Amino acid sequence: MPDALLAIRGLSVHFKTNGGVGRAVDTVDLCIAPGETLGLVGESGCGKTVTAMAVMGLVPSPPGRVTGEAIRFNGLNLLDADSETRRRIRGRDMGMIFQEPMTALNPVLTIGRQVAEPLMVHLGLSRGDALAKAARWLDRVRIPSAKRRLAAYPHELSGGMRQRVMIAMAMICRPRLLIADEPTTALDVTTQRQILALMASLKAELNTAMLMITHDLGVVAQTAGEMAVMYAGRIVESADVASLFATPLHTYTKGLLQSMPRLGMHQERLHEIPGTVPATTESIEGCAFAGRCSSAMDRCRHAAPGLERVRPGHKVRCWQYAR
Numbered sequence: 001m002p003d004a005l006l007a008i009r010g011l012s013v014h015f016k017t018n019g020g021v022g023r024a025v026d027t028v029d030l031c032i033a034p035g036e037t038l039g040l041v042g043e044s045g046c047g048k049t050v051t052a053m054a055v056m057g058l059v060p061s062p063p064g065r066v067t068g069e070a071i072r073f074n075g076l077n078l079l080d081a082d083s084e085t086r087r088r089i090r091g092r093d094m095g096m097i098f099q100e101p102m103t104a105l106n107p108v109l110t111i112g113r114q115v116a117e118p119l120m121v122h123l124g125l126s127r128g129d130a131l132a133k134a135a136r137w138l139d140r141v142r143i144p145s146a147k148r149r150l151a152a153y154p155h156e157l158s159g160g161m162r163q164r165v166m167i168a169m170a171m172i173c174r175p176r177l178l179i180a181d182e183p184t185t186a187l188d189v190t191t192q193r194q195i196l197a198l199m200a201s202l203k204a205e206l207n208t209a210m211l212m213i214t215h216d217l218g219v220v221a222q223t224a225g226e227m228a229v230m231y232a233g234r235i236v237e238s239a240d241v242a243s244l245f246a247t248p249l250h251t252y253t254k255g256l257l258q259s260m261p262r263l264g265m266h267q268e269r270l271h272e273i274p275g276t277v278p279a280t281t282e283s284i285e286g287c288a289f290a291g292r293c294s295s296a297m298d299r300c301r302h303a304a305p306g307l308e309r310v311r312p313g314h315k316v317r318c319w320q321y322a323r
């Protein structure tokens, strides 16, 4: 896709561990057009965060090793970029929001200083100008008495407020891409809804593209246009959100959809996908999902299927659909 803002080609991330080499991310391709949102979903440990870390250039090395053809962002292959270029892009052209703002915020620095910092570092604003702009942004992310909050420390704010601060920090330099890794998972349902609405309105205003990482399909349905399902380090299905919800093809995607709580549905009727994700260090001969798949055939245990296009815009990694 030549007009993509972010195009990931053949990305792999391996970790050296005591138990051998862990393939956390395995030849992943992903694409996000300017202003669009891609939802990346999958169970715990399937490689979502590591994918995001690779895009941001934050995979610890060692033990991690990032390889691939390209992480093309805004025309530049980040895999070839030096660390200075990557640092410049991070926080300016690419913003990030994580699940637990307390780990991303510095507990000993005031909110004002932290929200103002990207403006001083990346855009060269003076301290005074940066603080004034930080106050306007706190107001913009609907933090009450924003000016006064500049002097507050992270622990003085609620979880929802801290996440608003993170959003302000991530968006203040008007990045072209926002990477949100489980941004609402730690929040109660009402706060979650407010944070998603805030992100949606800022995103629309600034035309920011977004990589929305979540294990919550409800969040994807609300925010994303396209989605990719990840399993054991690989993309197993991708399509636009409407098609994927209406006609999921991979047994894993079907399972995820069935395990999604619906209004009026009793909790005990929630379907759970049997079994667990294989360890990243396990060497798998066939399809990584075969051991948990209700439709597995003999072939699935011996040969790994490729990610094939089944119809325009819809790809699946499953022998059932291979031609």
Ligand SMILES: Nc1ncnc2c1ncn2[C@@H]1O[C@H](COP(=O)(O)OP(=O)(O)OP(=O)(O)O)[C@@H](O)[C@H]1O
Pocket (backbone or CB within 6 Å): 015, 016, 017, 022, 024, 042, 043, 044, 045, 046, 047, 048, 049, 050, 051, 060, 063, 064, 215, 280
């Ligand atoms: N620094 C590291 N060293 C070794 N293994 C790692 C390291 N970081 C991540 N991994 C492994 O990579 C795999 C993918 O982890 P990742 O954090 O990307 O999962 P995830 O999909 O984000 O899960 P969750 O939904 O729980 O956040 C896991 O098996 C994890 O143990």
Ligand SMILES: [Mg+2]
Pocket (backbone or CB within 6 Å): 048, 049, 050, 181
């Ligand atoms: Mg994660």
